[in-house]
Amino acid sequence: MDILKIFLYLLVYPGLLFLFVYSTFVEWIDRKLYAKFQNRMGPMYTGSHGILQPIADFVKLMAKEDIVPDKADKKLFNAVPILALTSVLTAGLLLPVWHFSDAFQSATSFQGDLIVIAYLLALPSFAYFLAGWASASMYSAIGGVRVLTLLFAYEVPMFLAILSPAVMAGSWRMAEIAAYYQANPWYLLINVFAFAVAVVALQAKLERVPFDIPHAETEVVGGAFTEYSGRKLAMFRLLADIQMVVGAGMIAALFLGGFPGGLIPGFIWFVVKTLIVVFILAAMRSVTARLRIDQMVSFSWKWLAPLALLQLVIVIFLKGYLQ
Amino acid sequence: MSTFILPVGPQHPALKEPTSFRFMVDGETVVDADLRLGYNHRGIEKGCEERTYIQDLYLLERVCGICSNVHMTVFAQGVEKLMGIEPPKRGLFIRCLMGELERVHSHLLWLGVAGHEVGFDTFFMYTWRDREIVEDILEMISGNRVNYGMQTFGGVRRDLDEMQIKKALDGIAALKARTPYYLNIGASEPTLVARIAGVGVLPKAKALELNAAGPTTRASGVDFDVRKDDPYAGFGEHIPFNIVTDEGGDVLARVVVRAKELMESYNICEYILKNLPAGDIRVKAPRKVPEGEVVSRAEAQRGECIHYIRSNGTDKPDRVKVRAPTLANWPATLYMLRGGYVADIPIVMAAIDPCLSCTDRMAIITDPKGNEKVWNWETLRQYGIDFYRKRGIKL
DSSP states (O other): OHHHHHHIIIIISSSHHHHHHHHHHHHHHHHHHHHHHTTOOOOOSSSGGGTTHHHHHHHHHHHSOOOOOTTSOHHHHHHHHHHHHHHHHHHHHTSOSSOSOSSOOBTTBOTTHHHHHHHHHHHHHHHHHHHHHHHTOHHHHHHHHHHHHHHHHHHHHHHHHHHHHHHHHTOSOHHHHHHHHHHOGGGGGGGHHHHHHHHHHHHHHTTOTTSOGGGOHHHHTTGGGTTOOHHHHHHHHHHHHHHHHHHHHHHHHHHSOOOOSSHHHHHHHHHHHHHHHHHHHHHHHHSOOOOOHHHHHHHIIIIIHHHHHHHHHHHHHHHHHHO | OOEEEEEEOSSOTTOSSOOEEEEEEETTEEEEEEEEOOTTOOOHHHHHHTSOHHHHHHHHHTTOSSSHHHHHHHHHHHHHHHHTOOOOHHHHHHHHHHHHHHHHHHHHHHHHHHHHHTTOHHHHHHHHHHHHHHHHHHHHHHSOSSOOOOEETTEESOOOOHHHHHHHHHHHHHHHHHHHHHHHHHHHOHHHHHHHTTSSOOOHHHHHHTTOOHHHHHTTTOOOOHHHHSOOTTTTTTOOOOOOOOSOOSHHHHHHHHHHHHHHHHHHHHHHHHTOOOSOSBOOOOSSOOSEEEEEEEEETTEEEEEEEEEOSSSSEEEEEEEOHHHHHHHHHHHHHTTSBGGGHHHHHHHTOOOHHHHOOOOEEEOTTOOEEEOOHHHHHHHHHHHHHHTTOOO
16 A cells, blocks of 8 residues: 555656646646736637646647757757656655655655755756857857856755755754644744745746846847757746746745645645745746846845845744744 | 957848858957858949839839838939939828838838847847837828838829828827837846946947947947938928937947837827928929939938939939948948957947848959959859859750
8 A cells, every 4th residue: 555655646746647637737727827917818729718738838848859860969959858757847846745744754855955946946057057068059058157156156045045944943854844834833934034034035946037047038049949850949938837836836835834634625735835936936937027047146146145044043042032 | 268250141040131250259248240241232333224214213112121211302303403303292201101110110121130139038028019000100191011112213002091180190199108118127127227327339430430320320429320311202391300319339339229110100290281281292394304313312221221323314313322221331340340359240230230131232353363254144153053063064
């Protein structure tokens, strides 16, 4: 029975199948929200209100010709999308959506899984850089360098921000952090600055407006993805969607009290809470213009990082006071 | 990263039409910029010499999709001067009205494009939605959304009735209510202002020296506007309006100038619609044009548009030369791009509202040895054939 559970966990929920289906749904929600904010309809034709559009896009890209440039480093060029997709799918397994029990530690829920998920979510950025480097194109090279510059800007505030709830709960295990806040829901309000920083940093990690600097189409065409097409581009697109789900899931687990109640209520909580995060992300990209890379870096070091540090100080003092 | 050349164009997402920039880039900074024109040459000037005046009118309208009416107006004005005919007042007023409506649709379009270039697509969607209002007015008046075909020698081709005037006034009132919102966003939304304030600065002295045109120069504090300085159509003594200038000289100033010009255009349109003189809309024009030459100009949305027309007494012109405002703005653009960031290239380029199909008409090719020569049709054709044969393509 346990073996079956593990297979279900790996392949169905929250493994491959769920992440694929749910990430396309989240992309659809994001596109619909973005369209509503812009006074448009968004996708309408594939499925009811265009709900199948992301899947149709994926299938279309999969069927397209897959071109590898002559001058590209072919092995790296082909390996990078798979590497990046694998890392976010693995990160998805660490989400505490269906924890067998809080006490029992498994391969997907253990002390320190918070660090591992943050690490796995950072890997795609390196993959983008390698993709840009392997493409041997001017636009890709600039895009790749911008990915790294952006990484240095948002990664530290991101880590500092997810540190605060962990310090408050006194654990490095997401399931335990979530359980701590489920027991004391009011404590969630303490982390409001860290939540804001984490959401902004997630937006930057996902490279969406106002932080879509690495693949700003009017400047560097497609950035690191300029030379990618067909299946590999489809993989990159899918991985960005899954990254959004996993990132939103991580933030929901840390800052919004996780997903209590076992399989079915937990699933509903997961959908509701990730959609809250996705709503914020969609609203953010509707009301802003793209920043320049230097503006982004100074913004994260002048505002995001100090804010996250301030939050950390608040949490440490409050924790001392509460004990 | 050392200095390298970043090509923008002939095909690039930031360009809506083909042109070719070569940027010397050091990291994220543009060290030098170079421009190659001529990818969109269509031979319109030569084509004009082989058609009659009335056919040329419609050919020249197709010089540009955005400022089609201006080219038609300028050509019609010039030929009227050669013919020695004076259109009736009502015709002139409708001519002005078309020009202003066209300016409104073009500026709304530009505001959206500027938003898109800095990744602010919501702004783009909003302005383009409101642009539909003015497009509907244009369609109601002329029957078309892009090439209106309204001007003719001796006046305009379609009249307005009471119903149309009322509908147009309603539409303009709606736009008038919406535009301050865009001016507010353009001048105060933090991320947008961060991207356009202090970017692509063109000081007043440079604007004059490099002969920039239109809103680009008015945003640098030069109060030049053909509508005021060399009044044409109904503008002379009849229609009141102000020239909008701004001292900023950067992209932000160009956004502000264009948004304020929208307000001025609404006022002009309202004035014309409310004070439309009675009478005919056109006088009959002769088919043949007496010998002579004329320079005709008008204020297009992008700046001063000039046509030179030389007639030889037949029904076909001897020479037509078109100078679209974009051509005047290129030297200033290169100046603005130097020393900026790679990320600012699209918005600085877009800030002059470039129209490349208006501008491209080169037939001079510089060979590597530096000898300039004019290529005629035969050599050009032979060059093309040889070019493909050398690459193993059978023709």
